[in-house]
Amino acid sequence: MGPPTGNLDWLYHLLGYTLAAAGLLLFLWALLWDRSRGRRRCPKCWYDLSGTPSRQCSECGHEAPSEQRLFRTRRRKRIAVAAVVLIAAGYTTSRVPLLQSGGWVELIPSTVVVFVAPPSNAPYLSVAAPPLAVTLPMPTLSLKEQLTLAAWSRMESGRLTRWQERAFLKRFLNANGTEFASFIAAPPKWPTDKDFPLLVKKTFIPTGTSTPLTTQFVFAHPRREGAKTITFPTPLQFERHLPVEFRLLFGKREVLRASTQLPVFIEGTTETLLASRSDDAATTLVQAALNPHLSELNGKPWLILYDRADVEPWNRIAFGIAATFEVRSQDRTIGTGYFIPQWTRSVWKHWDEPEVTWSEDPAEALRRAPLHLVVRGHPEPILKQYLAWPFDKPAVESWTGEFTVQLELRPHPGF
Numbered sequence: 001m002g003p004p005t006g007n008l009d010w011l012y013h014l015l016g017y018t019l020a021a022a023g024l025l026l027f028l029w030a031l032l033w034d035r036s037r038g039r040r041r042c043p044k045c046w047y048d049l050s051g052t053p054s055r056q057c058s059e060c061g062h063e064a065p066s067e068q069r070l071f072r073t074r075r076r077k078r079i080a081v082a083a084v085v086l087i088a089a090g091y092t093t094s095r096v097p098l099l100q101s102g103g104w105v106e107l108i109p110s111t112v113v114v115f116v117a118p119p120s121n122a123p124y125l126s127v128a129a130p131p132l133a134v135t136l137p138m139p140t141l142s143l144k145e146q147l148t149l150a151a152w153s154r155m156e157s158g159r160l161t162r163w164q165e166r167a168f169l170k171r172f173l174n175a176n177g178t179e180f181a182s183f184i185a186a187p188p189k190w191p192t193d194k195d196f197p198l199l200v201k202k203t204f205i206p207t208g209t210s211t212p213l214t215t216q217f218v219f220a221h222p223r224r225e226g227a228k229t230i231t232f233p234t235p236l237q238f239e240r241h242l243p244v245e246f247r248l249l250f251g252k253r254e255v256l257r258a259s260t261q262l263p264v265f266i267e268g269t270t271e272t273l274l275a276s277r278s279d280d281a282a283t284t285l286v287q288a289a290l291n292p293h294l295s296e297l298n299g300k301p302w303l304i305l306y307d308r309a310d311v312e313p314w315n316r317i318a319f320g321i322a323a324t325f326e327v328r329s330q331d332r333t334i335g336t337g338y339f340i341p342q343w344t345r346s347v348w349k350h351w352d353e354p355e356v357t358w359s360e361d362p363a364e365a366l367r368r369a370p371l372h373l374v375v376r377g378h379p380e381p382i383l384k385q386y387l388a389w390p391f392d393k394p395a396v397e398s399w400t401g402e403f404t405v406q407l408e409l410r411p412h413p414g415f
């Protein structure tokens, strides 16, 4: 099913191009045809002065300032102007089918559209297919929105040249503040003996049209492509910078290329990758952040430890924590367990009741003497965690200190 005007499109084109061609011929005729061809003519009224030796016209009295002036080409300016009008009329006529489907904006040449259209997303999903374009109700758009829509829909229907596409897309990307380097993320630090991973954070830019802009990454080095990651097998051929080329595709067509050097930090081996934080400053922070205490619930004491949250002192802890703990009563260990605060921060519950393996009843032990908690940091789980997902980690460090704290009985944080 075609648009109702579809059958007449050829007629408008034929008529339009014929008018324009006639106008062009008329234009050339008006300006170039009536040359002197050896005739001496009055430059004002074009009377033939071949029989007159003087430069003064016997017809209108005008005196030519020089002999040369008598041999000028007669240019019919009014007819030339009329010819230009004819060309414009032909152009307009050839555009009637487009005008019927797209409005007056169709009269604006693409070269103008790509530079004056506001470089934002298309104001609504433009539809390139003619059957839909006529059946969809057109919302009322402002002048600016119509221009933006024109730029995108012309790009979608392949009516823009390569440089026109690039001109508009460059303006669009600039207005969006697009940073291609932020489309991928590298680990803050990586060992030489492990395959190097990159996280693909973003693969496309919405345009408001049904065709998105998609990004392809091109690397100079051998790699494996995963769903969300790109992996470079060892031995790694880069240490400080990884050259990346970005290809931007509109539909299946490549429209832009950009390149950058992704800073990377590759050094040492897996054993030396993780830095240790066992200093007093780090341990004091961990103790305050975990804030261990007991809370009574259903008549039993529970160990409470606090999880990573957007509070102090957690905001000052960039290193990983994987802790084992012992609950001690006098000189005996009566319970053991472990606690690994996750990097994802829960907004509503930032404490935990870690599982404790009790060898004695804590309620009874608490009645006899105060309980203490010994907490020790271990690097292995942090290293494993980092190697599995290194992208959102602020530092490649783990806490390896130790502290002991008396467990007070406090109200449960959830009640």
Ligand SMILES: [Zn+2]
Pocket (backbone or CB within 6 Å): 042, 043, 044, 045, 046, 047, 057, 058, 059, 060, 061, 062
């Ligand atoms: Zn004259």
